[in-house]
Amino acid sequence: xxxxxxxxxxxxxxxxxxxxxxxxxxxxxxxxxxxxxxxxxxxxxxxxxxxxxxxxxxxxxxxxxxxxxxxxxxxxxxxxxxxxxxxxxxxxxxxxxxxxxxxxxxxxxxxxxxxxxxxxxxxxxxxxxxxxxxxxxxxxxxxxxxxxxxxxxxxxxxxxxxxxxxxxxxxxxxxxxxxxxxxxxxxxxxxxxxxxxxxxxxxxxxxxxxxxxxxxxxxxxxxxxxxxxxxxxxxxxxxxxxxxxxxxxxxxxxxxxxxxxxxxxxxxxxxxxxxxxxxxxxxxxxxxxxxxxxxxxxxxxxxxxxxxxxxxxxxxxxxxxxxxxxxxxxxxxxxxxxxxxxxxxxxxxxxxxxxxxxxxxxxxxxxxxxxxxxxxxxxxxxxxxxxxxxxxxxxxxxxxxxxxxxxxxxxxxxxxxxxxxxxxxxxxxxxxxxxxxxxxxxxxxxxx
Amino acid sequence: xxxxxxxxxxxxxxxxxxxxxxxxxxxxxxxxxxxxxxxxxxxxxxxxxxxxxxxxxxxxxxxxxxxxxxxxxxxxxxxxxxxxxxxxxxxxxxxxxxxxxxxxxxxxxxxxxxxxxxxxxxxxxxxxxxxxxxxxxxxxxxxxxxxxxxxxxxxxxxxxxxxxxxxxxxxxxxxxxxxxxxxx
Numbered sequence: 001x002x003x004x005x006x007x008x009x010x011x012x013x014x015x016x017x018x019x020x021x022x023x024x025x026x027x028x029x030x031x032x033x034x035x036x037x038x039x040x041x042x043x044x045x046x047x048x049x050x051x052x053x054x055x056x057x058x059x060x061x062x063x064x065x066x067x068x069x070x071x072x073x074x075x076x077x078x079x080x081x082x083x084x085x086x087x088x089x090x091x092x093x094x095x096x097x098x099x100x101x102x103x104x105x106x107x108x109x110x111x112x113x114x115x116x117x118x119x120x121x122x123x124x125x126x127x128x129x130x131x132x133x134x135x136x137x138x139x140x141x142x143x144x145x146x147x148x149x150x151x152x153x154x155x156x157x158x159x160x161x162x163x164x165x166x167x168x169x170x171x172x173x174x175x176x177x178x179x180x181x182x183x184x185x186x187x188x189x190x191x192x193x194x195x196x197x198x199x200x201x202x203x204x205x206x207x208x209x210x211x212x213x214x215x216x217x218x219x220x221x222x223x224x225x226x227x228x229x230x231x232x233x234x235x236x237x238x239x240x241x242x243x244x245x246x247x248x249x250x251x252x253x254x255x256x257x258x259x260x261x262x263x264x265x266x267x268x269x270x271x272x273x274x275x276x277x278x279x280x281x282x283x284x285x286x287x288x289x290x291x292x293x294x295x296x297x298x299x300x301x302x303x304x305x306x307x308x309x310x311x312x313x314x315x316x317x318x319x320x321x322x323x324x325x326x327x328x329x330x331x332x333x334x335x336x337x338x339x340x341x342x343x344x345x346x347x348x349x350x351x352x353x354x355x356x357x358x359x360x361x362x363x364x365x366x367x368x369x370x371x372x373x374x375x376x377x378x379x380x381x382x383x384x385x386x387x388x389x390x391x392x393x394x395x396x397x398x399x400x401x402x403x404x405x406x407x408x409x410x411x412x413x414x415x416x417x418x419x420x421x422x423x424x425x426x427x428x429x430x431x432x433x434x435x436x437x438x439x440x441x442x443x444x445x446x447x448x
Numbered sequence: 449x450x451x452x453x454x455x456x457x458x459x460x461x462x463x464x465x466x467x468x469x470x471x472x473x474x475x476x477x478x479x480x481x482x483x484x485x486x487x488x489x490x491x492x493x494x495x496x497x498x499x500x501x502x503x504x505x506x507x508x509x510x511x512x513x514x515x516x517x518x519x520x521x522x523x524x525x526x527x528x529x530x531x532x533x534x535x536x537x538x539x540x541x542x543x544x545x546x547x548x549x550x551x552x553x554x555x556x557x558x559x560x561x562x563x564x565x566x567x568x569x570x571x572x573x574x575x576x577x578x579x580x581x582x583x584x585x586x587x588x589x590x591x592x593x594x595x596x597x598x599x600x601x602x603x604x605x606x607x608x609x610x611x612x613x614x615x616x617x618x619x620x621x622x623x624x625x626x627x628x629x630x631x632x
Binding site for chain 1: 489492493548
């Protein structure tokens with residue numbers, strides 16, 4: 001057994017060949033020893049081994065089987081409900097809420113996706129992250145109007161009813177706030193101990209269904225002077241952003257459905273702009289107006305905020321594309337290791353520039369790397385799940401992941417990323433992030 | 449690794465061809481948008497760009513702006529807009545600090561265009577009652593913030609003509625990433 005594991009090492013400190021977990025693979029015949037290899041939180045291999053099955057005897061005439069069956073088989077279950085909810089035992093899986101201004105401005109802040117509790121690449125609608133600047137408006141879809149005007153031949157208004165007659169497309173895309181991963185950015189000089197959801201949970205993935213924006217812009221008739229659009233939300237922050245017309249005509253969608261149901265209010269009900277791969281703030285929620293302009297409007301959220309200050313005092317502006325990024329979500333901050341042995345490292349990777357082509361994992365702080373398996377066919381500007389088996393020897397270890405996209409971009413080391421920007425600059429942080437695993441199984445966020 | 453590459457490459461090209469077909473081009477809308485007169489949209493068109501087009505009538509200066517600020521803004525943005533512990537963003541100060549170890553970004557030190565101040569305050573402030581100030585009150589409180597930052601004088605009137613002419617200290621402090629650098 002031991003020598004088989006040794007033989008399948010693909011990088012230092014126990015990173016193993018993916019085939020280890022495959023049927024007929026390296027562990028065939030001995031898999032029982034690692035009954036629940038993937039669980040980091042509650043099931044130890046010890047527990048699995050010591051489990052004693054109850055003695056089962058229902059053959060005598062005076063016995064009812066009830067004595068041997070779980071309660072759930074002996075009482076009628078709960079009745080039907082109109083809208084399903086997660087299991088009661090999962091009620092602690094919640095978005096993580098931060099309100100930087102406290103009671104002064106409770107609607108300015110973030111609710112982050114608890115990545116440590118989720119798997120796959122689709123974020124459940126109730127856990128999709130939210131960044132709002134003055135709360136979540138309540139909009140009556142019957143009264144909502146959407147206007148296209150400015151440098152067009154014919155300004156047009158659309159009701160939700162009218163829009164429901166337009167052709168739809170469905171696509172998987174991630175949305176990521178430009179401020180995601182700020183706990184890994186120049187806002188902090190020392191690593192803060194928070195969960196992976198709190199560090200990287202301003203990204204979520206969903207299947208979005210909506211109308212290609214190009215169809216509506218074509219209908220209004222673009223004038224040649226039009227080079228930008230200004231998109232505006234119907235919230236009390238009056239969120240507004242300038243977007244290059246090229247993007248608006250390329251893959252922008254007016255999204256109406258999220259994972260098959262109408263958008264959640266947090267995500268812009270009844271309609272939002274969706275700009276695949278661009279910083280989330282530009283995918284304006286509660287969309288009410290698009291004005292075609294010849295120049296950017298230079299709104300507050302593309303000058304004061306969402307611009308990236310460099311050490312020389314100059315700031316990068318219109319840095320729209322979200323950089324290639326990855327994070328290990330298990331084991332990760334917010335979880336505890338359950339003793340040495342075999343685990344599956346699981347994580348997410350994504351890039352605003354296209355598909356993820358490679359994710360590497362290191363268990364020695366970035367000295368040696370092994371390619372993880374990408375789960376399923378990576379999609380353009382969507383979350384990709386990666387996995388790799390790992391045998392933890394119980395010694396202190398530094399875990400990292402590093403993604404590469406089809407445009408050839410690869411994540412930088414944190415210190416290299418950091419040096420590009422001024423003190424406190426937090427936007428577009430896609431640096432490699434490090435989990436330290438202590439002897440006692442504790443997982444902490446560290447800067448190296 | 450080489451196996452991996454051989455497998456991905458063709459898939460990538462197929463994906464590329466498909467995505468070109470699937471979005472944009474081939475889909476046709478039913479063209480049901482309701483035409484509206486361009487001249488009737490002033491109630492809708494509330495965004496103001498650096499050229500100042502669309503700025504409304506009215507005006508104000510720092511002195512009238514002080515009253516607006518004291519009544520409607522001070523509790524969150526602090527005395528003279530300087531911010532403070534537990535308060536919202538400072539609106540004043542930090543000019544000259546951007547290239548130091550402690551950059552302070554405020555309206556005065558960081559914002560490239562004065563029109564953005566008017567646009568943003570009119571739509572989003574005061575935070576607890578957005579869109580409640582009159583146009584003249586917005587001009588006035590804009591003048592107050594500019595004057596506190598030393599960008600205009602106490603008696604300079606801010607209106608549709610003067611606002612776009614205000615030159616902000618950090619006007620040339622930005623490098624544009626798009627569309628110069630096409631990174632779609």
